[in-house]
Amino acid sequence: MSAMIRVSGSSMTTAVAGAVAGVVRQDGSAEVQAIGAKAVNQAAKAIAIARVYLRDDGIDIVTIPTLVDVEVAGEMRTALRFSVIQRADEAGREPA
Amino acid sequence: MSAMIRVSGSSMTTAVAGAVAGVVRQDGSAEVQAIGAKAVNQAAKAIAIARVYLRDDGIDIVTIPTLVDVEVAGEMRTALRFSVIQRADEAGREPA
Numbered sequence: 001m002s003a004m005i006r007v008s009g010s011s012m013t014t015a016v017a018g019a020v021a022g023v024v025r026q027d028g029s030a031e032v033q034a035i036g037a038k039a040v041n042q043a044a045k046a047i048a049i050a051r052v053y054l055r056d057d058g059i060d061i062v063t064i065p066t067l068v069d070v071e072v073a074g075e076m077r078t079a080l081r082f083s084v085i086q087r088a089d090e091a092g093r094e095p096a
Numbered sequence: 097m098s099a100m101i102r103v104s105g106s107s108m109t110t111a112v113a114g115a116v117a118g119v120v121r122q123d124g125s126a127e128v129q130a131i132g133a134k135a136v137n138q139a140a141k142a143i144a145i146a147r148v149y150l151r152d153d154g155i156d157i158v159t160i161p162t163l164v165d166v167e168v169a170g171e172m173r174t175a176l177r178f179s180v181i182q183r184a185d186e187a188g189r190e191p192a
Contacts, residue, residue: 088184
């Protein structure tokens with residue numbers, strides 16, 4: 001289980017990207033969670049930026065988005081969780 | 097080059113998910129583009145849903161988000177582009 005990075009609509013994308021890159025460097029993967037459109041947008045942008053940071057270290061990341069129900073202040077909300085994992089080296093395919 | 101699926105803030109997530117799943121089944125990969133927080137949120141949710149659809153067919157997808165500059169009505173905008181690709185079978189790792 002890698003660290004969970006919670007992103008809000010006011011999170012700075014570069015700060016989140018730095019956190020994602022740091023966790024991936026240390027643990028090999030990261031989990032990013034966002035609730036609401038603004039937060040999801042910041043999270044997706046941050047992962048795109050983290051991808052650039054990590055590419056410089058020779059680390060190639062992909063992400064798996066999943067919808068999960070989470071309780072926030074006693075209320076059920078649907079969150080988007082992005083599992084950030086390293087791409088299998090042997091895949092070696094670039095997206096078309 | 098796989099088909100580009102353009103997502104707006106008012107796109108239905110299940111409709112986009114169906115399109116993503118259909119293109120991946122046919123071409124092996126898909127490209128999804130969204131501009132603005134609402135559209136990015138719909139796109140990310142749709143990919144999460146497409147992942148469930150495709151899993152039933154034994155297809156395991158991951159996505160690579162990239163920030164790209166696109167011209168819309170003569171104006172430069174930053175879009176999020178999600179490359180949806182199949183996960184390398186040999187990777188066989190589940191996210192932590």
